[in-house]
Amino acid sequence: MTQTNRLNATFAALADPTRRAILARLARGQAGVLELAKPFSMSQPAISKHLIVLERAGLISRGRDRQRRPRRLSPKPLAEATNWLERYREFWEGNFQRLDALLDEMKVQEKTRRRKNVRRKQQ
Amino acid sequence: MTQTNRLNATFAALADPTRRAILARLARGQAGVLELAKPFSMSQPAISKHLIVLERAGLISRGRDRQRRPRRLSPKPLAEATNWLERYREFWEGNFQRLDALLDEMKVQEKTRRRKNVRRKQQ
């Protein structure tokens, strides 16, 4: 699977609160399907479907212990998703005060309408 | 909108490669719909739909400049998504040796509960 497709699958998997809760649970250790289903008011097959989504994204893997097939967290897709988002950290982490200031500047320029702007535009 | 719902909408928005590319483009500055549509082999309405998804997630906002309605990046949802993922950094960044230790501990507990073999498999 390509990196793009893994990102697609990972973000899609993370878009559901039930699945995020399952990941949070698994971060504290592996767990079987019934145990994972317990906190939720939905059927076991519904949880199994969520687990399939998580598994196809590579976010979890399946072990075996007697009749149980305990799931556990896999690191890689979380790392990739985080790395993708990291490229935007600089943007949202305060450097966008600069951005806001710049945008205000642009408004003022537009309002006074004097000289052609300096192509600082592009924020 | 609740934080959970924002996370739902944000991750769902990020799950599409077209939308991720749009965000990457907007990280370099605001842009109108047609300009955003240009790199893709899909119709303008299709892009507009993607923009609606991004907007409902709060990832972008709409400005106005003559006939254009330029979009620009909004920081907050990216910050929230990143922060959610940060909780797993420790896990995937190598410190999950600790996690493995924890899992081994749990196995031992299980073993004492019902004494049978150790089941190292776990694929």
Added chain:
DNA sequence: TCATTATATAACCATTTGGTTGTACAACCT
């Protein structure tokens, strides 16, 4: 062997998603 436990699978359903084409509307320019 038989019942129990844990999980998987199938069939079904409503809703959402991601695209299309066609058209409407709004702002701008002559």
Added chain:
DNA sequence: AGGTTGTACAACCAAATGGTTATATAATGA
């Protein structure tokens, strides 16, 4: 006023999503 440009909206469609119930399969334990 009329044409052009930029965007939005409506109707439609196929496929995917998220849930259900019912049933099948697998491993264990008695």
